[in-house]
Amino acid sequence: MSTDRVVLVTGGSLGIGQATVAAFAARGYRVVAMARDAERLAASVAQLDHPLRACVSAIPGDVREEVDVAAAVGGTIERHGRLDVLVNSAGVSMRASRRLVQSDVAEWRRIIDINLTGTYLMCRAALPHLEASPDAAVVNIQSTAAYAAKAGVGVYAASKFGVRALTETLIDEYRGTGIRVSSVSPGPVDTNIWSHKIEPPDAVRRSTMIRAADIADIVVWLIERPASLHIPDITVTPTRFAR
Numbered sequence: 001m002s003t004d005r006v007v008l009v010t011g012g013s014l015g016i017g018q019a020t021v022a023a024f025a026a027r028g029y030r031v032v033a034m035a036r037d038a039e040r041l042a043a044s045v046a047q048l049d050h051p052l053r054a055c056v057s058a059i060p061g062d063v064r065e066e067v068d069v070a071a072a073v074g075g076t077i078e079r080h081g082r083l084d085v086l087v088n089s090a091g092v093s094m095r096a097s098r099r100l101v102q103s104d105v106a107e108w109r110r111i112i113d114i115n116l117t118g119t120y121l122m123c124r125a126a127l128p129h130l131e132a133s134p135d136a137a138v139v140n141i142q143s144t145a146a147y148a149a150k151a152g153v154g155v156y157a158a159s160k161f162g163v164r165a166l167t168e169t170l171i172d173e174y175r176g177t178g179i180r181v182s183s184v185s186p187g188p189v190d191t192n193i194w195s196h197k198i199e200p201p202d203a204v205r206r207s208t209m210i211r212a213a214d215i216a217d218i219v220v221w222l223i224e225r226p227a228s229l230h231i232p233d234i235t236v237t238p239t240r241f242a243r
Helices: 015-026 038-046 066-080 105-130 154-173 192-196 203-207 212-223
Strands: 006-010 030-035 056-060 085-088 136-141 179-186 233-236
Touching (some): 006 015, 015 085, 030 038, 136 212, 154 179, 212 233
Parallel strands (some): 006 030, 030 056
């Protein structure tokens, strides 16, 4: 498949974001990958097969920083002359399960700033450009934690409930405008995010998690539905999960 549509993916150097960049490139989209670590982002793009690499450009930037967000969106327009799809995949989780009273403000700010504020800033910057596209879309990567908060993960759940509220607000604000806003809400996904845990899950538990490539395929599938269809959210869970 070949297309002139342009996709901007945050968190594009690791996990779901990295897989999403590859999945769109494999379908012939022009992809801009954004991530904080410039070296890791460049290495991630370099790992792609040569035909896919030709479809991908990299713009380093931190979704928490307005200047970086503006540079990523502006750089996309400068390079490609348009923006059709925004995928907000940048995200972090808690390093360990903690009751709210045991959490600290630094972790709260880190998680809220990246997961929620980052999504807000990217949407705010990208939407005026998406309005010029004949078939525009925003996909926010949420979590099943956006629908069911549990003890010990309150900080993370608060960030994802916030992303859900932001997504539902944008759905209502852009209904009928030609911009489709959706979300994908996965359960546990086997990505590098687990390596930052104080007690990382073992290989058996990780083997039962969702693959990042499967979430990426779902994102692409959402984007390629007819413009006459709107799917607000897709919740994805593994068929079996070793707790």
